[in-house]
Amino acid sequence: MNLSSTHQKFVIHFGEMGARWGMNRTVGQIYAVLFLSEDPLCADDLVNALGVSRSNVSMGLKELQAWQLVRLQHQPNDRREYFSTPSDMWEIVRTLVDQRKAREIDPTLTVLRELQLDGDFDSSSEYAQERIQSTTQMIELLTEWYDDMRLVDSQRLEKLLKMGAAAQKVLDFKDKVTGKGGKN
Amino acid sequence: MNLSSTHQKFVIHFGEMGARWGMNRTVGQIYAVLFLSEDPLCADDLVNALGVSRSNVSMGLKELQAWQLVRLQHQPNDRREYFSTPSDMWEIVRTLVDQRKAREIDPTLTVLRELQLDGDFDSSSEYAQERIQSTTQMIELLTEWYDDMRLVDSQRLEKLLKMGAAAQKVLDFKDKVTGKGGKN
DNA sequence: CTGTAGTTTCAGCAATTACTGAAATATACG
DNA sequence: CGTATATTTCAGTAATTGCTGAAACTACAG
Numbered sequence: 001m002n003l004s005s006t007h008q009k010f011v012i013h014f015g016e017m018g019a020r021w022g023m024n025r026t027v028g029q030i031y032a033v034l035f036l037s038e039d040p041l042c043a044d045d046l047v048n049a050l051g052v053s054r055s056n057v058s059m060g061l062k063e064l065q066a067w068q069l070v071r072l073q074h075q076p077n078d079r080r081e082y083f084s085t086p087s088d089m090w091e092i093v094r095t096l097v098d099q100r101k102a103r104e105i106d107p108t109l110t111v112l113r114e115l116q117l118d119g120d121f122d123s124s125s126e127y128a129q130e131r132i133q134s135t136t137q138m139i140e141l142l143t144e145w146y147d148d149m150r151l152v153d154s155q156r157l158e159k160l161l162k163m164g165a166a167a168q169k170v171l172d173f174k175d176k177v178t179g180k181g182g183k184n
Numbered sequence: 185m186n187l188s189s190t191h192q193k194f195v196i197h198f199g200e201m202g203a204r205w206g207m208n209r210t211v212g213q214i215y216a217v218l219f220l221s222e223d224p225l226c227a228d229d230l231v232n233a234l235g236v237s238r239s240n241v242s243m244g245l246k247e248l249q250a251w252q253l254v255r256l257q258h259q260p261n262d263r264r265e266y267f268s269t270p271s272d273m274w275e276i277v278r279t280l281v282d283q284r285k286a287r288e289i290d291p292t293l294t295v296l297r298e299l300q301l302d303g304d305f306d307s308s309s310e311y312a313q314e315r316i317q318s319t320t321q322m323i324e325l326l327t328e329w330y331d332d333m334r335l336v337d338s339q340r341l342e343k344l345l346k347m348g349a350a351a352q353k354v355l356d357f358k359d360k361v362t363g364k365g366g367k368n
Numbered sequence: 369c370t371g372t373a374g375t376t377t378c379a380g381c382a383a384t385t386a387c388t389g390a391a392a393t394a395t396a397c398g
Numbered sequence: 399c400g401t402a403t404a405t406t407t408c409a410g411t412a413a414t415t416g417c418t419g420a421a422a423c424t425a426c427a428g
Contacts, residue, residue, distance in 0.1 A: 004308035006299050010316065013295045020288050022204060024386065038311035043405075053388050058406060079396060079404060089322045104204050111197045115190050124188035127222035132194065138273045141345055148348035156352050161325055164332035167351060168340050208416065227375075237418050242376060263374060263426070369428105376423070385414070393406070398399105 007036060011050075022103065023063060026052055030060045031069060031085070040073055040082035067099050090154040097146070105143060112136040191220060195234075206287065207247060210236055214244045215253060215269070224257055224266035251283050274338040285330065289323060296320040 011032040018028015033049045034041060041049075046057045061083060064070040069092070070083045086092055115132055149157065160167065195216040202212015217233045218225060225233075230241045245267060248254040253276070254267045270276055299316055333341065344351065 004312075006308040006316070007312060009295065009299060010312075013292065017288065017292055020206060026386080036309075036312040036315055038309065055389075055406075055408090056387055059387085062406085081405080089318050093322065093326075104201065108197065108201055111193065115193060124190040125220075125222065128188075128191060128194075128220040131220055132190070134273050138277065141342065142277075145345040145348050148350075152349050152352055158325065160352055161329040164329050165336050166332075168336055168344055170354065210416080239376075239378090239419075240417055243417085246376085265375080371428085372426090374424080374426100377421085379418105379420095381416105381418080383414105383416070385412100387412075388408105388410090390409095391407085393404105395402105395404075397402090 010036060022100070023067070026050070026056050027060045027063050030057065031064055034064075034070060034083055035085045037084070040075070040084040042080040042082050044080075068095050069099075088154075090157070094150060098150075101143065101146065105139060109136070109139050109143065112139070191217075194220060206284070207251070210234070210240055211244045211247050214241065215248055218248075218254055218267055219269045221268070224259070224268040226264040226266050228264075252279050253283075272338075274341070278334060281330070282334075285327065289327060293320070293323050293327070296323070 011029050014032035014035075015025040015029040018025055018031070021028070023031075029050050030046055033046060043054065043057045043061065046061075047054050050057070061070065064083075065072065070085055073082050073084065074080075075082055086095075112132060112135060116136065152160070163170075195213050198216035198219075199209040199213040202209055202215070205212070207215075213234050214230055217230060227238065227241045227245065230245075231238055234241070245254065248267075249256065254269055257266050257268065258264075259266055270279075296316060296319060300320065336344070347354075
């Protein structure tokens with residue numbers, strides 16, 4: 001790696017984290033290099049930066065594309081494929097959450113709904129039924145909330161987040177004034 | 185597995201998901217069985233339910249304890265250790281998020297802060313510095329928001345979530361009325 | 369103590385996942 | 399076309415992770 005020490009530490013750390021985030025070391029490192037690079041990079045740049053095989057980079061990039069975390073583009077008069085990461089941090093966060101939701105939450109929601117439709121609930125305990133139902137409801141509540149917040153523009157989102165739990169007080173107050181309003 | 189078909193499907197699915205959630209199949213399955221069981225279960229109950237080795241169950245339970253997802257308890261006149269999951273769904277969600285935050289976010293925040301302190305930033309590009317800084321800020325914003333929301337009681341939290349993006353409008357309105365208030 | 373029931377540890381094996389280099393495929397350009 | 403360059407696929411291997419049974423440990427009862 002011919003990168004500065006700061007660069008290196010960052011890349012190595014993202015490699016370690018990549019594993020915990022459902023990718024793998026190389027994929028995490030590729031992402032980190034692209035993330036810190038102002039200009040798009042081609043596969044060979046990544047081979048040089050990371051010292052892994054060309055084919056490994058190819059597979060890694062494919063996976064990052066599946067995650068929609070990198071963008072493919074072309075340079076004029078150059079056949080090679082160049083990759084970059086979005087410059088907008090919110091876009092990156094949204095993609096990450098979307099993807100992990102799609103991989104870690106949505107399949108469960110599908111199964112839970114199936115269980116409640118076709119499940120032979122007679123043979124399963126009352127308690128288990130309740131548990132499955134309240135799990136479904138919890139996931140629905142959280143994902144619906146996220147689908148909703150997803151659409152708020154960055155500036156407002158930032159404001160909302162900074163406000164944090166204080167928002168809750170404003171809304172409590174509003175309830176009192178308007179006489180228990182809200183969607184629920 | 186001597187469980188109902190609904191039970192079985194649920195357990196098998198959580199096994200598959202366990203892998204994606206940073207545990208592994210057996211750990212996911214153990215959790216699923218405990219989650220659906222009204223009464224606490226001992227290790228041998230889990231061996232019977234899942235058909236895996238006693239030692240595997242032991243290791244799995246150890247990991248679930250590390251995740252703080254199960255509770256150890258004792259029955260009167262029985263030396264065996266019994267395990268259960270909290271009945272409150274919010275408690276479970278909170279634990280899950282806490283744990284994943286601790287494993288997947290906090291270490292990164294630590295590294296990013298280190299990089300900004302001791303990093304030899306001279307040798308690293310301007311752009312990379314900006315990226316590292318805005319990543320730090322983004323993570324700080326999100327984790328501070330979570331730390332804040334964590335403390336809101338379940339009922340209010342549910343209300344807030346159901347309100348979703350609509351909350352934003354109420355707050356926009358409040359801004360206009362009070363003349364740009366809020367923490368920011 | 370000694371015996372017994374419960375639990376944990378761990379070495380060895382199994383299964384899965386990650387990585388490589390070589391071969392195959394695709395693409396642009398003369 | 400043909401050839402040079404870029405990319406992907408894939409079989410084989412390396413590394414990691416998961417699982418088991420046997421042995422070691424623990425705690426309690428007699």
